[in-house]
Amino acid sequence: MTVRAVRAPGRDDLESAWRAVSAELAPTPLVPSGLVKGALLKLETFQPTGAFKVRGALAAVAALPDGVPAVTASAGNHGLGMGYAAAKAGADVTVVVSTRASQVKVDKIGAYPVRLVQHGLTYDDAEAHAMTLPGHYVSPYNDPAVIAGQGTIGRELDRQADGPLTVIAPVGGGGLLAGLSLWARERGDVRLVGVESAVSRGVYASVSAGRVVEVEVGETFADGLPGNLEPGCVTPEVIGDTAELTSVTDDQIRTALRWLFHEHGLVAEGAGAAGVAVVLAGQVRITGRPIVVISGRNITVPTFTDAIREV
Incomplete structure (x- = not known):
């Protein structure tokens, strides 16, 4: 595959994305949770499309040159x-x-x-x-405007939560975590934790290697998490040492989906529950107030009911 030349986003991209996103979307709710002491859930499930990725899309479309x-x-x-x-x-x-x-x-x-x-x-x-x-190809994760758009979650948190914070988010191609990394470096009192699927650790491997590397990808029902990165992808570079990376299994995600449904009456997709899964498993060291991003709810009824069925 041809390696595309994609630049890493910066502060100006985050500012532009915030203008584009805040003009179209209301802030998503930040609700208290009994997950752990002081926990808050950032509910991207309330987006009009059911997931956080509408942020990056709005920012990317706003950044297009006229007529392109x-x-x-x-x-x-x-x-x-x-x-x-x-x-x-x-x-x-x-x-x-x-x-x-x-x-x-x-x-x-x-x-x-x-x-x-x-x-x-x-x-x-x-x-x-x-x-x-x-036309201009807009990657779901390897695009400066998309990455910055996802980082606008952080701009909302600036208004919703005093620090220090530990923010926990799912990781597929790394666009969300990269966007949050841009914001966290600017804010200064935030620890970031990214959660991959245990069967697909492409971002962790690439951050560790300092370059994009290919990994073996296994099967998971959490279809927002698995996959290798596009050659030349900038998300590992943007994330760098700003975030810690960990992983969860499908069984841990199922437990998290059941917990969200029983404790909050919330429906989430597999990737959307990854942050809750890692907290329930006790795999996160928390500094300050924990915020878990529930990234999306677009899951089919059969997949959801199968996932939350008690074993």
Whole structure:
């Protein structure tokens, strides 16, 4: 695969993203929880698309030069976010999905004013095709505006919670953790903990190596977490030593989904519960007040009911 030249985002990107995101989205709730003493849950499940990725999509569309279309590949939360951003901005957006993508998700994306293209059998096929189309390719995680957009969660926390804080967030491609790292370095009293799937530790491996490395990826029902990074991806560089990285198993995530449902009446997707899973497992050293980002709720009913079924 050709290595794209992607620059790392900086403070100016975070400022621009905050203007774009705060103009369109109300702050998501920060609610007290009995998870551990003083815990708070940042509920990105209340976003209009059901997940935090609408932040990065709004920032990316706002950053497009006049007249330049956007192209992306996603049959998940990023695709929904780009659809929402297209509707808000009147932007020209193409979303490429594989022919095997979930029809439910494809239909949701297609309900937005986007050009929907189905190509190939896998996400990699769809992504490779998307990169050949005219326009600016907006990666779900390897894009400076997307990363900065996800970091606007932190700008809301500035207004919602006094420090010091330990902020715990899920990690797939690292866009969310990278965005929070931008913010945390600016704020100064925040510890960050990123939570990967135990069967897919590409960000940890790449941060440790100081370069993007490929890892073996196993099976998990938490489909927002697994996968290797795009060659040349900037998220490991942006994260650096600002965050600690740990991992959870599918069984730990299922326990967290049950806990969120029973204790808070909340539905989350697998990736969205990863932070709760790592706290319940006692794998996090907490400094100050713990905030867990519940990143999304887009899970099918059968998958959710199967996950929360008592063993």
